[in-house]
Amino acid sequence: MVALIKNSQNLEVWKVLESVKDPEIDTVSIVDLGMVEKVEVEAEQIKVTLLPTFLGCPALEIIRTNTKNAVMGLSFAKNVEVEFIFSPPWTSDRVTENGKKGLKEFGIAAPPRHLEEDGSWHVDCPYCNSTYVTMENIFGPTACRSILYCKSCKTPFEAMKPVSTIM
């Protein structure tokens, strides 16, 4: 019985975490981005373990606060701890299908899974799906994004950078 309750509470925490959006991209949650590594519920003590996408990301503290506040909203939550860990490292293949959809909705191409031998990579335009795109700036407005340009629909767009352990 206790185990069952714990289990359902755990699910409730995961569910509420889906409402915690990326501070800059409100169409994807931290769950969609694959940032949630672990949820632990022990009596009234709840611990959420997150993986930062990039180490210097200035949004991390906002995410921490928003996560804490969201979980505190649950009736059984008394004490909430949010911890960032680095191992396992976050990699871009942790972004879920739902996350990719959310990114595209926002005009951001999902991180590509395949890297060329020279380290370059390709994504399609999130607006018109054209493959006729050029890299404008590998460093976008935030650490995790790059700026590209679609030559078909003549629109600049962003892509989430691929990040993997082979790098």
Added chain:
Amino acid sequence: MSNVEKMMSTEEKKAVETLLFQLADDDFLFSYRGSEWLGLAPHIEEDVASSSITQDSMGHAAMYYKLLEDLGLGNADDLAHLRPAVERKNSVLTERINGDGYYMDTPQYDWAYTVVRSYFYTQAKRAKINSLKESSYKPLQEIAVKVSMELYYHVMHWKLWFKQLLSSTEEAKTKMMSAIELVVADMGDLFSYGEQKEPIERFDLIDSEEKIQNAWLEALRPTFEKLELDLPIIPEPKLNGRNGQHTDELQAAIDTLSEVYRIDTATNW
């Protein structure tokens, strides 16, 4: 974390701390110098790119300071901002100014110098991080894996600038050549572990100085061959930053950033 700590001898702990301070102070000063370029880079795209690199590097420094905090050496932010120059273990190369003039005044920063320093430095960092992935100190090993992924983009970026400027106009090439000379002259301590060399290497915290330096040279080789340049010869250090020997440029930088930090901390009250 505390388990790891308990298992270490005093000697090993000292070696770990020293290496962590070297890595932390290197990235901290490197990103501080990078941050001075904010709004001054050659064009807006570059401004975005270098501030992104600066931000990543500051994040890396913060991680190392956090490990030092975990080892009981004090608050991470204080370690970054308040330690005087004689206690700093960064290489002299990372503390050098970007050029003449004060940031708030009329800076005449040297972009060629920044490109060369950044390329040589990030490539050296790459060699260290590759080795740290196998470090006997687990917390460092874990961070190295994460840093590595971000560093990948930094190296790519600076290598591109380096190649482009050296294959453009004669003027650019001349500026780059003198920048290379300036940077190399300060590289004597970049691959040094200072007084703790012996224990740092013996405890397998990281590969030997010689091995890291060779890995660095091998990484530069293809680029240098393509540009028909001779590989740099690293001089003996005149000052060894790893042992707390620094230029006045470091003290000036610390004065500036600790002043801002103190004001910041005060307003938080």
